Each structure stands twice: as C-alpha cells, then as structure tokens.
Amino acid sequence: MTVPLxxxxxxxxxxxxxxxxxxxxIDAGASVRxxxxxxxxxxxxxxxxxxxxxxWRLHGERFQGVTSEPAILIPDGERHKRVSTVGRIYDALVxxxxxxxxxxxxxxxxxxxxxxxxAAATFLxxxxxxxxxxxxxxxxxxxxxxxxxxNHPLGKNLIGAFxxxxxxxxxxxxxxxxxxxxxxAGLYEVVKYGMIASPPLFDxxxxxxxxxxxxxxxxxxxxxxxxxxxxxxVVSADERETGPRRALNFGHTLGxxxxxxxxxxxxxxxxxxxxxxxxxxxxxxxxxxxxxxxREALRDLIARMGPLPAVADLSAADAVEAAGRDxxxxxxxxxxxxxxxxxxxxxVTDVTTDExxxxxxxxxxxx
Ligand SMILES: NC(=O)c1ccc[n+]([C@@H]2O[C@H](COP(=O)([O-])OP(=O)(O)OC[C@H]3O[C@@H](n4cnc5c(N)ncnc54)[C@H](O)[C@@H]3O)[C@@H](O)[C@H]2O)c1
Ligand SMILES: [Zn+2]
Numbered sequence: 001m002t003v004p005l006x007x008x009x010x011x012x013x014x015x016x017x018x019x020x021x022x023x024x025x026i027d028a029g030a031s032v033r034x035x036x037x038x039x040x041x042x043x044x045x046x047x048x049x050x051x052x053x054x055x056w057r058l059h060g061e062r063f064q065g066v067t068s069e070p071a072i073l074i075p076d077g078e079r080h081k082r083v084s085t086v087g088r089i090y091d092a093l094v095x096x097x098x099x100x101x102x103x104x105x106x107x108x109x110x111x112x113x114x115x116x117x118x119a120a121a122t123f124l125x126x127x128x129x130x131x132x133x134x135x136x137x138x139x140x141x142x143x144x145x146x147x148x149x150x151n152h153p154l155g156k157n158l159i160g161a162f163x164x165x166x167x168x169x170x171x172x173x174x175x176x177x178x179x180x181x182x183x184x185a186g187l188y189e190v191v192k193y194g195m196i197a198s199p200p201l202f203d204x205x206x207x208x209x210x211x212x213x214x215x216x217x218x219x220x221x222x223x224x225x226x227x228x229x230x231x232x233x234v235v236s237a238d239e240r241e242t243g244p245r246r247a248l249n250f251g252h253t254l255g256x257x258x259x260x261x262x263x264x265x266x267x268x269x270x271x272x273x274x275x276x277x278x279x280x281x282x283x284x285x286x287x288x289x290x291x292x293x294x295r296e297a298l299r300d301l302i303a304r305m306g307p308l309p310a311v312a313d314l315s316a317a318d319a320v321e322a323a324g325r326d327x328x329x330x331x332x333x334x335x336x337x338x339x340x341x342x343x344x345x346x347x348v349t350d351v352t353t354d355e356x357x358x359x360x361x362x363x364x365x366x367x
Contacts, residue, residue, distance in 0.1 A: 008218050011225045015144065016236045017164055024144055024168040024228050028217055031062040031132060031171040034105070038066065041167050043103040043130060048096070050089060050116035051107040052076035055134055058177045059107070066105065069096060076111045078264060081150050083159060089119035102127045103166065109135035109182075110142035114160075117148030121163030128166040134174045136186025137270060140193070140227035143168045145235040156264070170228070172220040184306055185270035187212070188277075190223055191301060193230045195277060196247045199343040201226045206301050247345050250337040251277035254360065257322035258311065266309050274302050275311060275363055277339075282362040283355050284338045294342050316360035316367055320353055 010027035025037065038047060047067040051060070056073055063071075072092040074085050093102070106116035106129055113131050120129035131143035149160020175183065187205075194202030204223065205212060211219050234245050255276030259267055267275075281298055284290035302308075324334065336351040361367045 008221045011221070011228075013225070013228050013232045014236075015164070015232045017146065019146070019162065020164045020166075022165060022167050024170065024232060026170040026172070026221055026225050026228060028173050028221060029171060030169045031059065031107075031174055034063060034132065034169060035065045037167065037169055038103065038105070038130065041130075043166055044101040044128060046098060046102045047105055048072055048093065048098065048102060049105045049107055050074065050112060050119070052112055055108050055112070059134065059174060063105075063107065074112065074115060076108060078111060078151070081111045081115050082152075083150055085115050086119045086122075086150060089116060090123060093119075093123055098123070098127075100124050100127060104129045105132060106130070107132045107134060108138070109133070110138045113138050113143050114148050114157075115150055117146075117163055117165070118150055118160060121148050121161040126163065129163065131165045131168045133168070133170060135178060136175055136183055136224075137189055138186075139170045139172070139175070139224050140186060141189050141231060143170070144228060144231045156260075168228075170224060172215075172217055172224055175215055175220065181268060183213075183215070185268035187305060188270035188274040188302075190227050191298070191305075192248075192250055192273060192277060193227045195298065195339055195342060196250050196337075196345050197230045197234075197343060198226060201230075202297070202301075202342050206297070209301070209304055246335055246347050247337055249335070250339065250345055251275075251280055253323050253326055253334065253336055254279045254319060254356070256326055257319045258314065260322045260325075261314055261318055271308050274305075274308055278302060278363045279356075279359040280337065281339055283336075283351065283359040284340065286355065286358060286362075287338070289346075290339050290341065294339070297342060298339075311364045312366060314365050316357050316365040319360045319365055320356045323356060324353075 013024040015022050048069050049063055049071040051071055053073050072089055074088055104116055104120040106113045117129050120127050133139040133143035146162045146164035148163050149157050152158040251273040255273040258272040258275055281295040285295050333349040335347050335349055337345050338348050339345050
C-alpha cells in the first residue's frame with residue numbers, strides 16, 4: 001500500500017450475503033452527498049435519520065437535504081443501548097405515520113447503529129436501514145455485517161437480529177471530531193484485522209502510526225478501506241458466524257471477560273480487545289504456535305499506541321471464569337482464536353483453563 005498524493009477516489013466494497021448484497025462506500029464527503037447516494041441505491045422515499053444529540057450537534061448540518069422529517073435523536077452511551085430506546089424510535093416512526101416505504105438512516109457510533117438497526121429490523125417486520133457510521137469502530141466494524149441489537153440488564157447484546165443494511169456510507173471526515181480515546185479504541189480493531197488477515201495493514205500501521213493519529217485523510221481512507229474489505233469478505237463468506245467469521249473474535253475472549261469484570265466501565269471495547277490480543281499471543285507463544293518476533297511486533301505497536309487502563313488489580317482467575325461464560329462457547333467448547341503469524345490465525349477448541357490463566361498473568365493480571 002502506498003500513500004496517494006491526491007484525494008483518494010471513492011472505494012466501493014461489495015458485501016454478498018444470503019439475505020442481501022450491498023456496498024460499503026468509503027469516500028471523504030460521503031455524508032454531505034448522502035441524499036444522492038440514497039437516491040442512487042433506490043432507498044425507499046420516506047427517510048428518517050436516527051442519531052444522538054452530541055453527534056447531531058457536531059454533524060447534523062451535513063445531512064440537510066436527506067429528508068424533511070425531523071431527525072429522531074436518541075441518547076447514546078452504552079447504557080442507552082436498550083429496548084426502551086428502541087421503543088422511542090418506534091414511537092417517533094408511528095407518530096410520523098411511517099409505512100413500509102421507509103428507510104432508516106443511522107448516523108452514529110456502534111450504539112446508535114445497533115439500536116437504530118434493530119428498530120429497522122423489527123419495525124413493520126423490517127424496513128431498510130442505511131448505516132452512516134461516525135466512530136472509527138463503527139466504520140471498520142459494527143456498521144458492516146448486519147448484526148443489530150441491544151443489551152439486556154443482565155447481559156450485553158442479548159436481544160438482536162441479523163438485518164443487513166441497504167448500504168454503508170463511510171465518511172472519514174466525520175472522524176475529525178472523535179475524541180482521541182475513542183479514535184484509539186477503534187484503531188485496536190484495525191490492528192486486529194492486520195493480525196488476522198493482512199500483514200500489509202499491520203506494517204502500515206506500524207510504519208505510519210503518527211500520520212494515522214494525525215488522521216491524515218488519505219491514509220485513514222486507505223486503512224479503513226482495507227479493514228472494511230476484510231470484514232466484508234469474512235461476512236460474505238459466513239453471514240452467521242459459524243466458521244470463518246470466528247477469526248473476527250481474535251482478542252475478544254479475554255477482551256469481553258475484562259469488560260464484564262469491570263462492569264463495562266473501565267475499558268473502551270477496543271482497549272479490552274488490545275489486552276485480549278496480547279493474551280492470545282502469549283498463549284500462542286507458550287504453545288509454540290507463534291514466534292517471538294510476531295508477539296514483539298504486536299506488543300510494540302500496542303505500546304506505541306498509548307497507555308491502556310490498568311489490569312494489575314484484576315484477578316486472572318476471575319477473568320478466566322468470565323471468559324468461560326462467554327457466549328462464544330459452542331456445545332460446551334470455548335472456540336479460541338490463536339494467532340499463528342501476523343496475518344493468520346487458527347481456531348482451536350482445546351485451550352485449557354491453565355493456559356488461559358498463564359496468558360492472563362503474562363499480560364499483567366494478578367495471579
Ligand atoms: N453490530 C456489530 O457487529 C458490532 C460490532 C462491534 C461493536 N458493536 C457495538 O458497538 C458499540 C460501541 O460503538 P462505538 O465504539 O462506536 O461507541 P459509541 O456509539 O458509544 O460512540 C462513542 C462515543 O463517541 C461519540 N461520537 C460518535 N461519533 C462521533 C464523532 N464523529 N465525533 C465526536 N464524537 C462522536 C458518541 O457520542 C459516544 O459518546 C457497542 O455497543 C458494541 O456492542 C457492534
Ligand atoms: Zn470488537
């Protein structure tokens with residue numbers, strides 16, 4: 001990959017799934033041209049924008065001309081990703097007399113995208129949704145793949161559906177206002193894509209990290225594009241996450257455990273995944289499945305990206321127990337994604353509690 005000198009051309013990445021084909025469009029300024037994009041893809045004519053007040057204050061103006069309907073604003077923040085917020089979207093749609101010729105346009109991070117996407121999946125048994133992700137995490141991950149849903153008081157993402165979007169419109173310009181910690185949290189998922197599928201992406205992050213942090217538009221478009229291509233190809237091969245899609249869970253077994261142990265308060269999701277990736281590398285090295293230079297390359301990159309929240313006060317045993325409750329356990333077996341080199345992984349089902357414990361301790365949890 002080389003850095004283009006002029007504004008990069010729009011990238012269009014196809015996603016093929018049994019329940020529908022669509023394009024992920026990555027283009028600086030896409031948000032300003034959204035009305036034309038919706039027309040071009042034949043999005044049903046009554047269009048409702050769903051966003052959150054902070055995002056709307058920053059970027060609402062870009063979406064003038066998309067619709068004459070008032071925007072439906074829902075509170076964001078993880079604790080609002082719940083059924084009652086979906087209810088607020090239904091209320092607004094019903095009051096406006098929305099019918100089946102309706103398109104929902106979700107403008108926001110993963111919280112807005114998952115919540116509005118779930119409303120779209122269920123309102124009138126399903127109306128189309130167009131995802132316009134505004135965080136790096138949403139642009140490289142949550143907006144693509146059709147997983148939508150909300151949390152239950154007793155667990156994350158327990159209520160949901162598969163509802164592929166009609167299109168995903170990614171405007172890297174929207175990231176200019178993203179707080180640095182949110183940006184970094186999304187970047188760990190980009191590191192994940194490098195680790196599971198793309199040595200060039202991993203190398204590029206490593207060699208051009210300062211420019212990535214400066215949010216150089218051409219570089220961002222390239223890095224987001226490569227990430228989306230990987231997500232799109234995995235989703236296309238495996239819509240329901242039975243086989244290849246599992247690689248996307250690299251770093252997520254222990255990552256989810258750390259999030260759960262700290263009541264989803266201490267870590268941004270990507271930060272917990274960073275620890276999870278480090279732990280998976282330790283486990284792989286201990287098994288002889290990964291060589292030391294690869295582990296060092298990941299460790300160095302993550303260290304250069306900035307400080308992660310502390311884990312020294314967390315018990316490795318508690319983390320391993322929480323990992324054992326993860327819903328990625330299929331038929332009583334934990335499917336663990338093991339890195340075998342930068343750019344490749346394998347899924348194993350024979351990881352022992354003891355191995356997990358040692359890996360958790362190796363990344364700093366207390367024994
Ligand atoms: N559906 C999927 O496949 C999938 C995949 C990964 C994660 N998720 C979900 O995504 C959610 C996390 O998403 P997130 O990390 O985007 O968090 P988020 O949606 O909570 O957004 C993070 C913060 O950034 C703010 N924000 C958003 N865009 C901004 C912008 N352009 N400028 C300034 N501030 C902005 C928001 O107001 C919010 O405060 C979780 O609920 C997770 O479960 C879903
Ligand atoms: Zn993730």
